[in-house]
Amino acid sequence: xxxxxAMANKDILTDFGLRVKDLRKQKKWTQKELAAKFEVxxxxxxxxxxxxxxxxxEKLIQLAEIFDSTVDYLLTGNRSEERPLHNLRLLERFRAxxx
Numbered sequence: 704x705x706x707x708x709a710m711a712n713k714d715i716l717t718d719f720g721l722r723v724k725d726l727r728k729q730k731k732w733t734q735k736e737l738a739a740k741f742e743v744x745x746x747x748x749x750x751x752x753x754x755x756x757x758x759x760x761e762k763l764i765q766l767a768e769i770f771d772s773t774v775d776y777l778l779t780g781n782r783s784e785e786r787p788l789h790n791l792r793l794l795e796r797f798r799a800x801x802x
Contacts, residue, residue, distance in 0.1 A: 715778065717754035722777055724752040726770045740769050 727737050734752070738745040743762070750756040758766060767774045775781050
């Protein structure tokens with residue numbers, strides 16, 4: 704059972720790294736540029752993108768914010784839930800316009 708768990712964790716790390724790399728490339732940032740925004744050394748970012756390590760939780764949240772994404776997407780690839788609206792008044796205005 705431990706081997707299966709280790710393999711699953713490796714797959715999660717690999718997929719996470721690929722998503723980070725893909726999002727970085729979509730923004731047309733180098734690893735050095737993202738590392739500066741993310742406040743980590745480029746070597747750490749390289750390990751994240753390579754699937755060798757995962758960032759601590761607080762850094763994972765920061766990374767999601769940098770990419771204007773969600774932690775859920777970074778970890779699972781699930782895009783089903785969009786980022787929640789922070790301004791509910793704006794949402795109410797859009798609904799009023801629809802009516």
